[in-house]
Amino acid sequence: MKVAWAGSRHAVEVADRMACLVASDPVFRKDTRTMLSRKELFKDTLKKAAHAWKRTVELHLTEEEANLLRLYIDQPGYVDLHWVMFVPAIKGQGTEEQQKKWLTMAYKFQIIGTYAQTELGHGSNVQGLETTATFDPSTDEFIMHSPTLTSSKWWPGGLGKTSTHAVVYARLITEGKDYGIHGFIMQLRSLDDHSPLPGITIGDIGGKFGSGAYNSMDNGVMRLDHVRIPRDQMLMRLAQVTREGKYVHSDVPKQLLYGTMVYVRQTIVADASRALSRAVCIAVRYGAIRKQFGSKAGGPETQVLNYKTQQSRLFPFLASAYAFRFVGQWLKWLYTDVTQKLESKDFSTLPEAHACTAGLKSVTTSATADAIEECQKLCGGHGYLNSSGLPELFAVNLPACTYEGDNVVLLLQVARFLMKTVSQVASGKQPVGTTAYMGNIQHLMQCKSVVNTVEDWLNPAAIKEVFEARALRMAVNCAQNISKAPSQEEGFSELSPDLVEAAVAHVQLIIVTKFIEKLQEDILGHGVKEQLQKLCGIYALHLIHNERLGKLYAQVRPNAVALVDAFDYTDHYLGSALGRYDGDVYSALYKEAWKDPLNETVVPDGYQEHLRPLLKQQLKLSRL
Numbered sequence: 001m002k003v004a005w006a007g008s009r010h011a012v013e014v015a016d017r018m019a020c021l022v023a024s025d026p027v028f029r030k031d032t033r034t035m036l037s038r039k040e041l042f043k044d045t046l047k048k049a050a051h052a053w054k055r056t057v058e059l060h061l062t063e064e065e066a067n068l069l070r071l072y073i074d075q076p077g078y079v080d081l082h083w084v085m086f087v088p089a090i091k092g093q094g095t096e097e098q099q100k101k102w103l104t105m106a107y108k109f110q111i112i113g114t115y116a117q118t119e120l121g122h123g124s125n126v127q128g129l130e131t132t133a134t135f136d137p138s139t140d141e142f143i144m145h146s147p148t149l150t151s152s153k154w155w156p157g158g159l160g161k162t163s164t165h166a167v168v169y170a171r172l173i174t175e176g177k178d179y180g181i182h183g184f185i186m187q188l189r190s191l192d193d194h195s196p197l198p199g200i201t202i203g204d205i206g207g208k209f210g211s212g213a214y215n216s217m218d219n220g221v222m223r224l225d226h227v228r229i230p231r232d233q234m235l236m237r238l239a240q241v242t243r244e245g246k247y248v249h250s251d252v253p254k255q256l257l258y259g260t261m262v263y264v265r266q267t268i269v270a271d272a273s274r275a276l277s278r279a280v281c282i283a284v285r286y287g288a289i290r291k292q293f294g295s296k297a298g299g300p301e302t303q304v305l306n307y308k309t310q311q312s313r314l315f316p317f318l319a320s321a322y323a324f325r326f327v328g329q330w331l332k333w334l335y336t337d338v339t340q341k342l343e344s345k346d347f348s349t350l351p352e353a354h355a356c357t358a359g360l361k362s363v364t365t366s367a368t369a370d371a372i373e374e375c376q377k378l379c380g381g382h383g384y385l386n387s388s389g390l391p392e393l394f395a396v397n398l399p400a401c402t403y404e405g406d407n408v409v410l411l412l413q414v415a416r417f418l419m420k421t422v423s424q425v426a427s428g429k430q431p432v433g434t435t436a437y438m439g440n441i442q443h444l445m446q447c448k449s450v451v452n453t454v455e456d457w458l459n460p461a462a463i464k465e466v467f468e469a470r471a472l473r474m475a476v477n478c479a480q481n482i483s484k485a486p487s488q489e490e491g492f493s494e495l496s497p498d499l500v501e502a503a504v505a506h507v508q509l510i511i512v513t514k515f516i517e518k519l520q521e522d523i524l525g526h527g528v529k530e531q532l533q534k535l536c537g538i539y540a541l542h543l544i545h546n547e548r549l550g551k552l553y554a555q556v557r558p559n560a561v562a563l564v565d566a567f568d569y570t571d572h573y574l575g576s577a578l579g580r581y582d583g584d585v586y587s588a589l590y591k592e593a594w595k596d597p598l599n600e601t602v603v604p605d606g607y608q609e610h611l612r613p614l615l616k617q618q619l620k621l622s623r624l
């Protein structure tokens with residue numbers, strides 16, 4: 001099962017090696033992280049990042065190994081933005097010459113970069129950004145400026161205190177005309193003493209949700225006051241400004257400007273499956289250790305994992321973790337395929353790639369955030385302790401519903417793609433890829449489900465048809481209702497809640513389909529495929545019909561702990577007293593409690609000033 005989860009034997013081996021490297025290095029300790037002040041936490045993040053880079057160089061780690069090392073360190077920081085957004089933005093939007101210049105420095109960490117798109121006033125609406133980049137032909141420079149308070153860059157990770165450079169998104173103005181949003185490379189801080197360059201006001205935006213968690217990241221604010229940069233720092237793969245100030249657009253779709261977001265959304269699906277699997281791992285392992293109540297006859301107490309209610313709340317998450325993992329692996333393939341096509345100037349699959357990455361990012365992160373919260377409840381009181389690992393896991397993953405595109409905004413993008421496809425089908429065009437099922441419209445609009453029993457849900461063809469019919473009918477229904485509205489735009493707006501539901505149904509169909517396709521591969525190991533079939537059935541059925549699942553849960557229960565062990569997480573990475581591999585939960589909880597700074601002294605700080613006088617006064621009063 002570890003191989004099925006990881007994707008290959010090689011993937012298991014390399015992940016194990018990197019996870020152990022992190023777990024055995026004292027610099028990467030994280031068990032007291034939630035007790036650090038914001039400043040201490042930030043410094044700890046800088047220390048870990050520098051140490052990780054040192055180890056990467058010393059051990060000559062490959063890109064794959066270095067990425068895993070960063071993942072297992074498990075502490076959000078500037079390096080994430082540098083590698084996941086700054087570098088890809090230059091790769092995707094820079095010319096060959098620009099890539100050579102900037103990536104050479106970025107790969108060696110001679111510069112640290114971030115992705116500065118969002119502003120105080122606009123995040124979702126990228127076309128509404130206000131920062132300006134005005135070309136001055138007299139000096140061959142762009143003047144970068146924040147004309148209003150709301151145009152302050154706001155949120156970019158690593159911007160607050162760390163980044164030396166950024167890809168800044170701004171409205172390009174030349175020859176008096178506004179050509180809309182483009183990307184520019186800007187140096188922000190001196191490479192000698194790290195002070196902000198003239199005209200740049202920069203800082204951290206303040207503490208965020210939860211203790212520890214995303215507070216390790218210095219999300220930043222930045223205002224620009226007529227800062228000049230050379231013309232060749234405009235990222236010029238998609239469009240150029242000539243020496244004379246002429247705007248020239250390349251023969252590539254302008255949506256490629258959003259390419260970095262497509263790339264990151266794809267990686268976020270993999271992050272979501274990992275976060276969900278960690279929460280499930282903790283809740284399942286702990287559920288096998290935790291006992292409450294016994295038989296009336298005084299028999300042994302029951303493992304809480306044996307309660308049917310516990311299973312019906314938890315096993316859909318276990319199934320979802322596997323489902324998201326497999327769809328994430330497929331999405332990575334899709335992204336690679338689209339990138340290759342783009343390189344040979346075939347842009348035909350771009351809309352589908354956008355819809356798939358946006359939709360899957362949205363559905364998997366929302367489900368993950370909800371599931372982590374529920375896993376806390378599934379662990380009872382102990383799940384609420386920081387030492388369970390769940391509060392931090394929740395706080396770190398919650399913003400994934402917002403960053404890289406608010407989940408509802410992204411689902412509306414999927415809906416727009418679906419409405420276009422429905423109208424193309426109506427005019428006789430054959431849909432392809434993830435919308436190919438819409439071509440079967442006659443049948444899917446009227447067919448009746450052949451699913452009657454739990455066993456039917458193990459029949460892939462039956463499952464697929466149910467999901468296809470559901471998604472298609474919801475999409476067609478929306479399209480018909482939109483066509484009755486006074487205008488397309490009004491109809492879309494009025495029906496937006498239904499459109500979001502139709503988009504979710506389409507995305508769930510993709511997830512189910514990719515799970516089924518996974519089951520058609522050669523899967524080694526005794527009983528592995530059978531367990532995965534059951535999980536696939538649970539994933540599909542829990543979305544449609546919750547009541548028939550009991551039988552399947554009973555078949556998964558004997559292997560539940562093994563199924564989470566297959567995630568192959570070290571105790572260090574899981575970071576949970578409740579989810580320990582050895583099950584020694586209670587001594588771990590007890591030991592963790594003593595690490596809290598409140599326990600550094602037996603009598604707490606504040607006793608002399610506030611508690612003692614109060615108690616003494618009460619005592620005096622009672623004696624009167």
Ligand SMILES: CCCCCCC/C=C/C(=O)SCCNC(=O)CCNC(=O)[C@H](O)C(C)(C)COP(=O)(O)OP(=O)(O)OC[C@H]1O[C@@H](n2cnc3c(N)ncnc32)[C@H](O)[C@@H]1OP(=O)(O)O
Pocket residue numbers: 080081084115117118123124125126127157255256258259261262264267271350351354402403404405406409413416
């Ligand atoms: C280890 C992991 C670390 C992760 C760290 C995460 C740190 C976080 C970073 C960030 O959050 S960076 C900022 C991210 N910001 C966003 O995601 C903003 C979301 N908004 C948008 O993407 C866009 O504004 C929009 C909502 C898609 C709207 O775009 P626009 O105003 O241009 O309008 P439309 O008319 O809707 O679209 C026009 C046209 O373009 C197509 N399209 C839109 N996006 C893409 C895309 N990414 N790729 C390809 N095509 C795209 C869209 O479908 C329309 O097509 P047509 O219908 O006209 O054919």
Ligand SMILES: Cc1cc2nc3c(=O)[nH]c(=O)nc-3n(C[C@H](O)[C@H](O)[C@H](O)COP(=O)(O)OP(=O)(O)OC[C@H]3O[C@@H](n4cnc5c(N)ncnc54)[C@H](O)[C@@H]3O)c2cc1C
Pocket residue numbers: 081115116117118121122123124125154155156157214219399402403404405406407408409412
């Ligand atoms: C932890 C974190 C890290 C981030 N890192 C970065 C970074 O590194 N770089 C960067 O540039 N940005 C970053 N961001 C910003 C992030 O990309 C934006 O917050 C995100 O795109 C959402 O935009 P918004 O905040 O403007 O939300 P808003 O658009 O203001 O959303 C508010 C509400 O309005 C709703 N809404 C908005 N538009 C519509 C619509 N058309 N139809 C229906 N409902 C709508 C949304 O669903 C939401 O409920 C980060 C954000 C967070 C939280």
